[in-house]
Amino acid sequence: MIEAGTLIVKILENQKVERVFCVPGESYLSVMNGLQETSIETILCKHEGGASMMAEAEGKLSGRPGIAFVTRGPGATNAASGVHIAQQDSTPMILFVGQIEKEMYGRDAFQEVDYKEFFGGMSKLVIEVQDANRLSEIISRAFHTAMSGRPGPVIIALPENMLTEKVTVKPTGFVKKINSGPSTKDLALYIEEIKKSKNPIVIIGGSVWSEDAAINLEKVSEILNIPIYTSHRRQSYFNNFHKNYAGDLGLAVNPRIIKSIKDSDFITIIGGRLSENPSQAFTLLGIPEHNSKLAHIHPSPEEIGKVYKPDIGIVSSPIVFVETLKMTLQSFNQSFFKETNDYQKIYQDWINENLTSPNSGVDLSRGIRELKEKLKDDTIITNGAGNYAVWVHRLFRFKKYNTQLAPISGSMGYGVPAGIAAKLKHKNKEVIAFAGDGCFQMTSNEFATAVQFNVGLVVIVVDNEMYGTIRMHQHKNYKGRYKHTGLINPDFVQLANSMGGKGYPVDKTDDFVKTFLEASEWSNKNSLPSLLHVKTGSEMVLPGKRFDQL
Structure with a gap:
């Protein structure tokens, strides 16, 4: 007999899961115990939102459910950002959530949440496991559901005292994706x-x-x-x-x-x-x-x-x-x-169009155009949300399948967690995570996760000292009234250094590519993340367009 938490791990092994992403919690200690001796790599994240985004990115890359574990209550609510991405982007994903003990239900117990109510609108299935003997059945169903039809996220809630029950249930075998075809x-x-x-x-x-x-x-x-x-x-x-x-x-x-x-x-x-x-x-x-x-x-x-x-x-x-x-x-x-x-x-005319350059700061259009000529075809580009991403989408050209990871949902903070997941899965490929200054600060703590697990990606932080997309809409609708979108940023170079990576300032367009190549070489040599702090100034709103041209 084994504990139910260990059974879950064995089921995931049978699904050929390579890694899981988590923030630890006492509500699923039995699973954590099962993960002590397994072929599955456990990536300890700094925030549940980062863990769920990494799992979502894993689902994009593999076509099979990415797996995340989070604790009950605030752990689950923090993870909602990644679940929403999986729903909007139609990504297979399974989020295992710790839950209060079964006898505590309905008493507003410590960290109690009704997960069916909370996740129901953005998940294909939300199910709580009341009987440990049904774990194989339920997880098999979760894999089928996450991958079938329009793929998406599945939530499995795990009552704490259910996980410590002893079971003799056989772990379910590999779940194959069922594909339909045209008549x-x-x-x-x-x-x-x-x-x-x-x-x-x-x-x-x-x-x-x-x-x-x-x-x-x-x-x-x-x-x-x-x-x-x-x-x-x-x-x-x-x-x-x-x-x-x-x-x-x-x-x-x-x-x-x-x-x-x-x-x-x-x-x-x-x-x-x-x-x-x-x-x-x-x-x-x-x-x-x-x-x-x-x-x-x-x-x-x-x-x-x-x-x-x-x-x-x-x-x-x-x-x-x-x-x-x-x-x-x-x-x-x-x-x-x-x-x-x-x-x-x-x-061809669109991507090669002569674009207006800024009067000061790094010219992102020229920088990306020069950078793409130095990259291999299998380089993976990730990004979150913000106007900086328009430069990335317009000026990069993708030759190989699945070398772009970006959220249809428009979720800020996605680029770094997605880049970590991509580099963990494809250790021999170059991975570049783009982020705006506002976007980066939503998941910048996961840079430390990259350090802890020797993830040698390069993060490019595009700093225009504002939430640029919202400033653009302010300009269109309330011209001249720009309060509440300006940012006073930290020194991102020193932030990267303090976490154990390496930061590089980029203040001139001429330095952009050579600094990237230096950072990439350092990351590949040391298996650690590097960061380029690219100061563009606040003049440009879109490729070739200044704010005063809107």
């Missing part, structure tokens, strides 16, 4: 519409994707000569250097891309939902009916028709759909090739 009829209908269309386009997004899917979609685009757009913060889903890549739909998007999509007579959405940001506040397509043909391929039937009424709706894993479509098109002895248009030129 022959659906595929035939879709191909017929493609044949009839004059200027079809494809928009890919969501979370169910793979390296093979990206390669298969390249082949489909070549057979059809069809432009491929990526959804908001999903740029690494398709090779940005491919001749059929047409750009991304996100914040501060190229207006010519909007026109190209609106002019299309057949739009295919694969995997994504075309939610607020990529749809430009739900103005890109007609709701519920668009004025041209629309196909929506999504693994969850609940998402098809939720906002947009498609002419063709196909419930299918995007991975399976693209593979099946490629093989079917290759089997035909006929040409589906569409006339060439200028979508690639539109993309």
